[in-house]
Amino acid sequence: MNDDWLSLQQKYWEQWADLSRKAMGAQAPATNPWENALDQWWKAFAPATPDLPRNFMEKMMEQGKMFFRMADTFTHNLPQFGGTATDSWSSLNKSLDEMQKAFMGGEDQGNQALHKMLAFWELPYDNWQRMMSSLSPIPGDLLRNMPHAPAQTVDKVLSAPGLGYTREEQSQYQDLIRRSLDYQRALQEYMSFFSGMGMKSIQRMRQFLEGLQTSGKVIDSARGLYDSWVSCCEEVYAEDVQSEEYARIHGHLVNAQMALKQRMSIMVDESLGAMNMPTRIELRTLQDRVQQARRENKHLRKELHSLQLQVAALSGQEALATRPGALAQSAAAPAKRTIVRKKPVSATPADQ
Amino acid sequence: MMLPIDIRPDKLSEEMLDYSRKLGKGMENLLNADKIDTGVSPRDAVYKEDKLVLYRYQAPEGVKRNPVPLLVVYALVNRPYMTDIQEDRSTIKGLLATGQDVYLIDWGYPDHADRALTIDDYLNNYLDNCVDYIRETHGLDAINILGICQGGAFSLCYTSMHQEKVKNLVVMVTPVDFKTPDNLLSAWVQNIDVDLAVDTMGNIPGEILNWSFLSLKPFSLTGQKYVNMVDVLDDPEKIKNFLRMEKWIFDSPDQAGETFRQFAKDFFQKNGLINGGIRIGQHDISLADVACPILNIYALQDHLVPPNSSRALAGRTSSKDYTELAFPGGHIGIYVSGKAQKEVTPAIGKWLNERS
Numbered sequence: 241m242n243d244d245w246l247s248l249q250q251k252y253w254e255q256w257a258d259l260s261r262k263a264m265g266a267q268a269p270a271t272n273p274w275e276n277a278l279d280q281w282w283k284a285f286a287p288a289t290p291d292l293p294r295n296f297m298e299k300m301m302e303q304g305k306m307f308f309r310m311a312d313t314f315t316h317n318l319p320q321f322g323g324t325a326t327d328s329w330s331s332l333n334k335s336l337d338e339m340q341k342a343f344m345g346g347e348d349q350g351n352q353a354l355h356k357m358l359a360f361w362e363l364p365y366d367n368w369q370r371m372m373s374s375l376s377p378i379p380g381d382l383l384r385n386m387p388h389a390p391a392q393t394v395d396k397v398l399s400a401p402g403l404g405y406t407r408e409e410q411s412q413y414q415d416l417i418r419r420s421l422d423y424q425r426a427l428q429e430y431m432s433f434f435s436g437m438g439m440k441s442i443q444r445m446r447q448f449l450e451g452l453q454t455s456g457k458v459i460d461s462a463r464g465l466y467d468s469w470v471s472c473c474e475e476v477y478a479e480d481v482q483s484e485e486y487a488r489i490h491g492h493l494v495n496a497q498m499a500l501k502q503r504m505s506i507m508v509d510e511s512l513g514a515m516n517m518p519t520r521i522e523l524r525t526l527q528d529r530v531q532q533a534r535r536e537n538k539h540l541r542k543e544l545h546s547l548q549l550q551v552a553a554l555s556g557q558e559a560l561a562t563r564p565g566a567l568a569q570s571a572a573a574p575a576k577r578t579i580v581r582k583k584p585v586s587a588t589p590a591d592q
Numbered sequence: 593m594m595l596p597i598d599i600r601p602d603k604l605s606e607e608m609l610d611y612s613r614k615l616g617k618g619m620e621n622l623l624n625a626d627k628i629d630t631g632v633s634p635r636d637a638v639y640k641e642d643k644l645v646l647y648r649y650q651a652p653e654g655v656k657r658n659p660v661p662l663l664v665v666y667a668l669v670n671r672p673y674m675t676d677i678q679e680d681r682s683t684i685k686g687l688l689a690t691g692q693d694v695y696l697i698d699w700g701y702p703d704h705a706d707r708a709l710t711i712d713d714y715l716n717n718y719l720d721n722c723v724d725y726i727r728e729t730h731g732l733d734a735i736n737i738l739g740i741c742q743g744g745a746f747s748l749c750y751t752s753m754h755q756e757k758v759k760n761l762v763v764m765v766t767p768v769d770f771k772t773p774d775n776l777l778s779a780w781v782q783n784i785d786v787d788l789a790v791d792t793m794g795n796i797p798g799e800i801l802n803w804s805f806l807s808l809k810p811f812s813l814t815g816q817k818y819v820n821m822v823d824v825l826d827d828p829e830k831i832k833n834f835l836r837m838e839k840w841i842f843d844s845p846d847q848a849g850e851t852f853r854q855f856a857k858d859f860f861q862k863n864g865l866i867n868g869g870i871r872i873g874q875h876d877i878s879l880a881d882v883a884c885p886i887l888n889i890y891a892l893q894d895h896l897v898p899p900n901s902s903r904a905l906a907g908r909t910s911s912k913d914y915t916e917l918a919f920p921g922g923h924i925g926i927y928v929s930g931k932a933q934k935e936v937t938p939a940i941g942k943w944l945n946e947r948s
Contacts, residue, residue: 293622296835297615299818304611307819315599332597364810371803452596459597462607463819470816474809481807482776491783498785502792524707524794531708538717565641566725 275305307466313339314465332449339442364477365431372497412507419500426496429489437473437480444472611822618825625828628835630673633684635696639725643700646722652688658941660736660759660948661693661726665719665750667742668699668851669801671843674927675740677836681928683937690941692736697722701845707794709848711855712873715750723750723757734759734884736944741765741897741923745859748905749872752881760947762887762940765923767897768879769904771863776808777896781860790853798844805841808895837928866904879905885913887943889926889936896923915943 282301286294317331399414401407448468452459459465480486509519639646651657664684666672675696676684687694697719702709726735734757739747744766751758770778789796806813824830864870870877886909890902899918906914917939919926926932 289619289623293619293625296622296818296838297619300615300618300822303815303819304615304822306815308608308611311599311604314597315604318597329595332595363814364807367803367806367810367814371799449596457596460599460603462599462604465597465599466819467816470811473811477810482774482779487779487783490780491785495783495785495788498788498792502788505792520794523704527705528708530705531713535713535717565639565721567636567638567640 275308307462310466310469311462333446336442336446340439365434368430368493412503412510416500416503416507419496419503423493423496423500426489426493430493433480433486433489437476440480441469441473441476444476445469448472614822614825618822618831621825621828621831625832625835628832628839630671630836630839631676632679632682633676633688638695638729639722641718641721643702643706644718644722645698645700646725647696647698649684649688649694649696651693655689655691657693658691658736658945658948659693659730660732660734660944661695661730662687662736662738662944663722663726664694664696665737665739665743665747666697666699667740667746668714668847669742669798669844671840671845672696672698672740674840674924677840677928678833681930681933683927683932686933686937687738687941690938691945692941693730695722695726699845702795702848703846704794707849710850711746711749714848714851715746716753716873716875719746719750720754720757723754727757732759733757736760736762736948738762738764738940739766741767742855745865748865748879748882749870749877751884752877752879753872753875755881755883758884760885760887760944761882762889762944763902763905764889765891765894765897765902765926766888766905767859767901768908769863769866769901770860771866772898772900772904774898775901777804778860780804780807781856784856786853786856786861790849793849795846795849796852797846801847802842802844805896837924866908879908880910882909883911885915885947886911887915887917887940889917889919889940891919891921891923891926893921893925894923913947 279301282297286297289297314332314335317334445468448471459468481490505520509521512519634650635647636650637645638648664672664675666675676682679685684694684696699714699718723735723737727733737747737751737758737760739745739762741764744763745768747761747763748766748768751761767775772778793800821834824834858864858870862869864877865879868876868878886905888902888905890897890899892899894902903916906916917936919932919936921929921931926936
């Protein structure tokens with residue numbers, strides 16, 4: 241049976257690899273089965289693909305691999321796939337146990353498929369990293385793997401007072417490091433919470449499978465397995481992120497990132513100031529003043545328009561709706577003349 | 593006893609091949625897809641102020657028009673073309689078909705120069721000017737307003753300040769009680785230092801809002817939906833619809849910093865529409881000052897604005913003509929689903945026509 245499976249896999253891969261080699265003009269075959277075949281095929285197309293379809297296809301490739309990894313994780317212990325489990329349930333339990341161990345960090349790092357499959361639970365973290373990377377010059381993963389020094393030791397070092405002319409500068413850098421460490425702590429707390437949810441989702445999947453067996457239903461496709469896994473994950477997630485603990489962790493993550501970003505902005509501003517260039521703080525002061533001036537200007541224009549309407553009413557004339565922002569009316573909707581009422585209609589200011 | 597997972601090697605291999613085939617075919621269709629258009633009903637820009645544009649939709653022939661025009665007030669978050677996203681899924685088109693004379697505000701994309709815009713600027717300047725423009729154009733004292741989501745909360749505030757200018761008010765998927773137990777977004781905002789975020793970022797980037805929305809159901813919204821999409825990759829029309837929706841989801845304008853500050857603190861954290869304490873310009877906001885007829889529409893499966901958050905409006909205004917409409921769908925489905933086209937827009941049109 242195992243030979244059949246391998247033979248099918250091999251055949252499948254060879255077809256794809258052959259196609260991709262032709263497309264790329266390359267001769268060297270890839271070394272892994274379907275995942276590599278998909279990658280090879282995609283490498284041939286991706287460079288010539290416009291941004292939108294490319295992003296779209298990459299997402300589908302990524303998720304497609306995910307659900308085949310899922311199938312791989314759940315089936316590799318089954319006897320028909322060459323697994324060593326003595327009976328069918330023990331093979332499923334073995335897969336679930338391996339997943340659980342991987343979440344706890346105890347699984348053999350060589351089990352690539354399993355680790356990639358569990359990366360599914362990093363989707364929320366990945367979303368966060370992508371979002372922050374789009375807003376920051378610092379790569380999203382910079383702090384993730386940074387060694388984590390004991391807080392007390394670091395705090396002690398960072399609280400050493402600065403001296404002389406560089407006192408303020410030193411204090412700023414100390415604060416920057418302090419905020420970086422706090423963000424790192426927040427990130428780790430966030431990831432640890434997700435790891436806990438991952439463990440729960442495996443337990444939920446186990447219960448789900450037991451329930452299926454009781455009801456006599458069967459999952460007979462990789463897609464069905466993937467959908468069930470997503471449902472279990474989403475259920476666990478929905479329960480846990482409603483907790484006060486998660487709200488606190490989420491708040492800490494966002495606040496720590498903002499605090500770090502704020503310190504960096506202040507330091508950038510100081511450098512700009514030193515080069516006699518406009519700073520963000522100065523620009524904001526100007527923006528505030530300009531907005532206040534525009535607000536007053538618009539208010540005065542409104543009052544003026546109101547007075548014009550009143551004068552027109554007193555002189556018994558019809559006033560045209562000559563609002564400064566108004567554009568030519570469409571043929572479908574010809575403009576009407578405004579009937580001036582005793583109660584004046586406020587005027588609209590023009591674009592400044 | 594049979595195992596709950598019964599995947600045969602040959603079937604798995606076939607499934608892989610099938611998936612790859614669909615991807616290949618989908619690639620062709622994606623490359624052949626035309627430019628993604630959004631907004632399908634003909635319209636004219638009739639008023640502009642700064643980045644705001646007020647549109648008036650062209651009336652279909654042979655439909656008797658409601659003499660009181662309807663102004664659609666969309667949220668500052670995301671873009672208003674959701675209401676007119678495609679030919680067969682358009683709230684705007686449905687409203688026009690019922691005889692409404694539809695106007696819509698496009699708030700535009702704020703940049704750093706707009707950072708200091710406040711809710712007062714948005715409501716008592718931009719929105720009020722649009723309302724006055726329409727009133728003057730039609731020679732009316734009051735018009736109808738349809739507020740959507742955050743735009744609904746703004747419409748309630750606006751009506752409480754300028755009741756004499758609003759004849760009938762429709763609010764759709766509008767949060768009123770921001771602290772219902774099932775409101776995830778609100779739960780997450782409670783621990784955010786809003787001042788720190790706004791002081792740091794200036795404007796709040798659309799990416800942050802997107803992240804928050806996608807975090808409500810991360811596995812379905814950022815993973816599973818792309819797998820599901822593979823099944824329809826052979827249908828160019830469905831691909832186009834999907835891409836249109838995808839564009840809308842990620843087309844999130846930045847939020848003017850000072851407006852976000854007040855909205856997050858007064859509405860989300862202090863639950864000001866329920867508890868009071870919202871001050872906009874010279875006005876203290878009280879829902880009790882809203883006296884006109886109200887139609888409150890909410891979605892029963894709304895994961896962004898839970899139904900109870902919208903239902904909290906009942907009994908809090910001084911309106912003597914208050915109606916609720918529950919839609920069996922989600923926050924987006926209420927605009928784009930086939931069911932919504934048949935149920936929601938005709939109901940709004942009927943309700944407005946009976947009161948104009």
